[in-house]
Amino acid sequence: MLKKVIVSVAILSLVLAAGMANAAGRDYISIVGSSTVYPFATVVAEQFGKSTKFKTPKIESTGSGGGLKLFCAGVGVEHPDITNASRRIKASECARCAKNGVTDVIEVKVGYDGIVLANSKKAKPFNLTRKDIYLALAKQVPDPAGGEKLIPNPYKTWKDVNPSLPAVKIEVLGPPPTSGTRDAFAELAMGGGAKKIKWIKALKKKNKKAFKKIAYTVREDGAYVEAGENDNLIVQKLVANPNALGVFGFSFLDQNTDKIQGSKVDGVSPTFENIAKGTYPVSRPLFFYVKKAHIESIPGMKEYLAEFTSEKAWGNDGYLSEKGMIPMPDKERGKFAEDVKTLSILSCGDLKK
Amino acid sequence: METNNSGVEPEPTEDGAPEAAPALKNGRLVSREDRRTVGIPTVDNPRMRTEHVDVYYNYGEKHAIKDVTLDLARNEVLAMIGPSGCGKSTYLRCLNRMNDTIDGCQVSGKITLDGEDIYAPRVDVSPLRAQIGMVFQKPNPFPKSIWENVAYGPRIHGLATNRSEQDEVVETSLKRAGLWEEVKDHLQDPGTGLSGGQQQRLCIARTIAVSPEVILMDEPCSALDPISTAVIEDLINELKEHYSIAIVTHSMQQASRVSQRTAYFHLGDLIEVGPTEQVFTTPLHQLTEDYITGRFG
Amino acid sequence: MNKPGQAANGGQRPIDIVKGGMVRRHRAERRFKIYGLSAIVLSLAFLSFLLISIVSQGYSAFQQTYIKLEINFDQNVLSGNLATANYQALVKKALYKLFPDVKGRGDKRHLAKLVSPGASFDLRKMVLADRHIIGTTREVWLPANDDVDMAVKGHYRRDVAESERRLTDKQLAWIDVLEHRQRLEKRFNVTFFTAGDSREPEQAGILGAAMGSFYTLIVTLVLSFPIGVAAAIYLEEFAPTNKWTDLIEVNINNLAAVPSIVFGLLGLAVFLNFFGLPRSAPLVGGLVLTLMTLPTIIIASRAALKSVPPSIREAALGIGSSKMQMVLNHVLPLAMPGMLTGTIIGMAQALGETAPLLMIGMVAFIVDIPAGFTDPATVLPVQIYLWADSPERAFVERTSAAIMVLLAFLIAMNLVAILLRKRFERRW
Structure with a gap:
């Protein structure tokens, strides 16, 4: 019995060590946020995971507010890379992000619900x-x-x-x-x-x-x-x-x-x-927000963004519309696709209501 | 204080027949009020010696044993008798420190084994209990095989380290306990599957397997039928060739059959000690007399 | 014997009084039996209602509609990178060949929609496994789209107007044709047991969640059993009885009743924020569930230790075992069945838990099947919750099917508990 206890403690410490080691790097995209965007984001993630060499992103349905809170907690692998929202980010949330070092955020509007x-x-x-x-x-x-x-x-x-x-x-x-x-x-x-x-x-x-x-x-x-x-x-x-x-x-x-x-x-x-x-x-419009600092450090970020903003996903006949998302007008789609390509940053000052 | 008896008569001995026989001994019997030990509790060169031992339960609330002094000689069987709750079992459990396991039990006084104080601070109870074995009221073999029941003690104490040594100790112990012939062909059967008398003999074999010097028996036959009891009593008679045995019993016949000396306990007091025959035929104390004539107990 | 009784009751024999009361006593006994029986019948009725509704809704998920197509593994399409080739085109071509009279872009699109988008992944797998099939034509059974599956299983009403259906009149006609030509078949749904989660019902499977539950429970078991048993042994056999141990006991009993979400919050604060362990990992889930199950195991183990007869302890101590030898060699084997039962109950509880996992990110969409303790994973009850919340109709039956899998897991665990108990009991 005693031996068993010792063995299991040894296994545990190994596992813990492995966990620590794993936390140092992450090879999948971590997404949190709105439960309204969740059914659309998951479709994109699945498509992305199956058609590229990258791992399928992990998506948690935390609600818009909860997602932004996690998202704005800081920069680093332990924090999510993308948060979905069924409303625009608030000025107060943007300020909190900035306070925690999440200064460069890309805003992407994906469609309507x-x-x-x-x-x-x-x-x-x-x-x-x-x-x-x-x-x-x-x-x-x-x-x-x-x-x-x-x-x-x-x-x-x-x-x-x-x-x-x-x-x-x-x-x-x-x-x-x-x-x-x-x-x-x-x-x-x-x-x-x-x-x-x-x-x-x-x-x-x-x-x-x-x-x-x-x-x-x-x-x-x-x-x-x-x-x-x-x-x-x-x-x-x-x-x-x-x-x-x-x-x-x-x-x-x-x-x-x-x-x-x-x-x-x-x-x-x-x-x-x-x-x-x-x-x-x-x-109402649906959004997601991307941490620019993570685009280079997390594998597959650029490709995921490209998948989401491709015509076959969010276009008029894209697979997202089949899942019930209402696409944006062509012009608006073009603008946000361009924003993603150039990685243009959202400024908190623009959020004044 | 060897005084009156007829004059006081404090007992509420109802109606007629006020014990006819004791009239002879009138004046010799010690009063019921006097709780000092009569008889000679000590022997020369004892195996175990108990001096002025008091035992309290519940952190001093209950005084279970009051100032008992009693010796256990070598190769003798000492019987302890007395009414229920008189403290004889408690006393017995002091001798191998089984009372240590009870919360709130305090023992004072001095108990020695071959002159060594067994309550001395540096004494380890494990080897002590190997030296002073115990057989309990209800047969309690381990829920394991017969072989394992006997071999377990020698193994944990390092007395038999390999299989052949263990086989040997199992065989000798079972032979000495008179169980070998009955179980030698199914040593791997569970010990709990034996009859009550066999189980108790298995427990005795388990006790003697660790080569004790003293064996304490706490009413070993109370859960057994008369035939099994007779077998165990014969066994006790044989065992005293090798060991000193202290036995607590409720049966006066058993005490007279197996023991050389008898001690009578009453409400925590040791009332009388003496050679068994004397105690049962001519008790010195009124309480002893009351007990052995069946007035209470 | 009957003298005093007669005197006290004016000539009536005591036995008559006793007999007179028997009617009332029998009636009370019958009543009690009826109460007990009706309680059992009621709970059985609820249970069977639950099981019947789950099974009747979920059994069809174990079958999936497949469509037989002659796929021509065209060399022209499959040139270049085989991993990213347009396998969808192969499916479309085969479908167009089957219905040559379908013209027009819209109709063609509707026709292509009969087959699951996952079919292309199946074809890719075939090609990558054996490149020699390039250039040949093979008959392949491909999964139908979830709407087709639902229609074939009769979950869609066909009698409403076309605009109010997920399938058009033409699509329904094509389905009938396929069925007539025996190209449509309901087959055992292997995908359900071999795939991870998916947003396409016909591609969604339970294996990812089952593996997540497995890893999580392994961590929970490896931690909570030894710790719980050690704590119980210490408290029961070694600890002195004083105010401190009383306090600990009260606290353990209290913890057993604390809502599980609280343990999730604790896990978030300690394991994620303080120790920096990864989110959504079975390791962390196991740690959190360990906290949750420990009180249950400790309480059950202490009860099991208490129920070991004192005579066994005395026997062991009487031949000079140390306290530790007494516990490990004699008391523990006897208490083990009770401890195992407590552990299994705790583990079963942990298996069904979602609330604490929400806090540590295990309520998530995860497609890849976890392969280790730190891979992102979800667990069976979370999968059930996520599917129950999905809009697609085909997830309704999959939800019930997932519940059946969870129940099967629970039954298996209880069987293991019974077997272990039997084994330990046979030893003595």
């Missing part, structure tokens, strides 16, 4: 406006009696919100606040709807914080159901409950068109073309 509201095919499709969405889902809404006063959300059915909508109970399944999809939904759909009300729009200019609180706070009385981060689960629940609407990324609608249908928002259907054209209002 639409956020859709969908319901079961068994029910009629919805035709919503952003204002309807805001009024149906906000915690506090302007008093329907008039005046610049907020009252707790009184609406029970869609018909209460807008007489042209069906008399169906408001029941929306969506992601929890930790999700990037939820942030974007609150900002684009609900915020967009709130701005349709004049005095709230005026408030935005005066007091941004108060506006955010009014526009982005989702009601907690059961009308909005936090259904977890798993969008497949929301799709299953929608099929089982034809009265409910679900909020998720476009790629899940794309894969399940035989079961669910997207609601029109402001009269525009959430189709591939409409999102690409930019007419569908609830869509």
